Amino acid sequence: MNDSRTSLFCDLDLAARIERAESQFMAECTRAVGGRTGGNSFSIPLAGGVASFAEADSPYNKVAGLGFDGVPTAAELDEVERAYAACGAPVQVELSNLADPETLDVLTGRGYRLVSFENVLGRxxxxxxxxxxxxxxxxxxxxxxxxxxxxxxxxxxxxxxxxxxxxxxxxxxxxxxxxxxxxxxxxxxxxxxxxxxxxxxxxxxxxxxxxxxxxxxxxxxxxxxxxxxxxxxxxxxxxxxxxxxxxxxxxxxxxxxxxxxxxxxxxxxxxxxxxxxxxxx
Missing domain, CATH: 3.40.630.30 (Gcn5-related N-acetyltransferase (GNAT))
Structure with missing residues (x-):
């Protein structure tokens, strides 16, 4: 086989596809945790993405995939924030810089603060x-x-x-x-x-x-x-x-x-x- 190094351009469709796969993975991991522990795990669909809580301190406790299929409403975010609060956990959102900019406006308006960045690379x-x-x-x-x-x-x-x-x-x-x-x-x-x-x-x-x-x-x-x-x-x-x-x-x-x-x-x-x-x- 040839070693392909074709350069990729990431448009909104490709970013949405990658974020959708990430959201699905978070939801499946959370279901696996729920099956293992029988605890209070949840996976809530949210504006095309998912809000997941697996167990205390888990890396699967996050909101992924937002900003590619609408902007979350105040009522939807209220529900998600209550669910995390009931577990004593913060809400952590991983938001692509290619997501609908209004999503960021909504989150910062509700008191979310920037804590870090991560890069998504592709080949x-x-x-x-x-x-x-x-x-x-x-x-x-x-x-x-x-x-x-x-x-x-x-x-x-x-x-x-x-x-x-x-x-x-x-x-x-x-x-x-x-x-x-x-x-x-x-x-x-x-x-x-x-x-x-x-x-x-x-x-x-x-x-x-x-x-x-x-x-x-x-x-x-x-x-x-x-x-x-x-x-x-x-x-x-x-x-x-x-x-x-x-x-x-x-x-x-x-x-x-x-x-x-x-x-x-x-x-x-x-x-x-x-x-x-x-x-x-």
């Missing part, structure tokens, strides 16, 4: 992708009996991030990160491992939806960084996504981060930025 997959795996390394789907080792590596990587670029706005405890990975799998994320001599060096996830390959996180054990692990994981997942018929791959990173640098080396370009806005209960 076309037309023509396929050739995996780039260093000699002596293997990348493949994680076997069931390897999952706990995979989970330990990925969570340790998340808890010890590279310090380059803008730091993440949120920190999550270990057990919540572990829960999030398990629930992501229930929502369709497939796990990949990079191994050398049978030892898992790093891992990543891939979810396919509507022709979009969502690169659902990746991490390398701190002791194995700078050895080409991320390049190997990225290209292997891209190759599988292209073979599955996806036309685009997307990934979310912190601005200026090592993760962004890594994926840009693999042909990803910034499509748009999300502003992260929050309102305390």
């Amino acid at each position: 076309a997959l037309a023509g396929g992708v050739e995996p780039a795996v260093p000699l002596g390394m293997e990348v493949r789907r994680t076997r069931e009996e390897e999952f706990e080792d995979w989970l330990d590596v990925v969570v340790r990587a998340t808890l010890h991030p590279d310090t380059q670029g803008v730091p993440w706005y949120e920190d999550f405890p270990r057990h919540i990160l572990e829960n999030a990975e398990r629930d992501g799998a229930a929502a369709g994320v497939v796990h990949y491992s990079a191994l050398r001599d049978g030892v898992i060096l790093g891992g990543g996830g891939l979810r396919v939806a509507d022709g979009i390959a969502q690169m659902a996180g990746a991490g390398t054990a701190p002791e194995h960084r700078r050895q080409g692990v991320q390049t190997a994981l990225t290209t292997a997942r891209l190759a599988d996504a292209a073979a599955a018929g996806c036309d685009i791959a997307v990934v979310t990173t912190q601005p200026g981060s090592k993760s962004q640098e890594n994926v840009q080396r693999q042909g990803f370009g910034v499509l748009y930025t999300r502003a992260v806005l929050a309102k305390q209960p």
